[in-house]
Amino acid sequence: MRITMVVDGVSYTDEVEPRTLLVQHLRETLGKVGTVVGCDTSNCGACTVHVDGHSVKSCSMLAVQADGCEITTIEGLARDGRLHPVQQAFHDNHALQCGFCTPGMIMQAIDLLADDPDPDERTVRHGLEGNLCRCTGYQNIVRAVQDAAHRLKPAGERQPEHETVGGGE
Incomplete structure (x- = not known):
């Protein structure tokens, strides 16, 4: 055919x-x-x-x-040699180990963020439940999706980054 x-x-x-x-x-x-x-x-x-x-x-x-x-x-997903914001967030948040599930997780995360541009942890976990990762506890994946949500917002709508308690002095 x-x-x-x-x-x-x-x-x-x-x-x-x-x-x-x-x-x-x-x-x-x-x-x-x-x-x-x-x-x-x-x-x-x-x-x-x-x-x-x-x-x-x-x-x-x-x-x-x-x-x-x-x-x-x-x-x-990448454009002009730059990773898509979700790809970059997965990289920056160490949201992978073996990387086998990562392409599917990223593609599902993009669809999730299109439906809900500001998901809480529960929403992210629910939105990714059809994608399995055998290496991680999903903590960094959830963090990466929420970070990507922040990155995808127009600059004027972003909340300032919160400092980590006791962070880096």
Whole structure:
């Protein structure tokens, strides 16, 4: 079957088998290997991408279902050599260890922040519950998402950073 999709701003038209998963097409045909194959059962969320602006576990969607869609992968987030604010917040807050879940976590976090630009800890945890991390206690991931929320606000809406108690004198 012939499909056309825009992936990370580039239009692709390819012949695909009807049973090809979107994650397989992205990785094997288009070389978007930042989209990770985790569990193949949609339980872990490592393969999360954006389809028409919303997070989707790409192992649960056929490539033919994405015909005519706009797909954003982890590779499509950085602009002009600068990380997306959520990517930068994950880096700055040490919100990864092995990094396997990180692309899916970041993609899900972006979707979460689009729905709720100022989430509390509970909202972040709930919003990421479909994405699993086996290395961390999620503390730094939650911190990173809340930091990214701050970074994504227009400069005039940002609250001043609070000093750490007993911090660094």
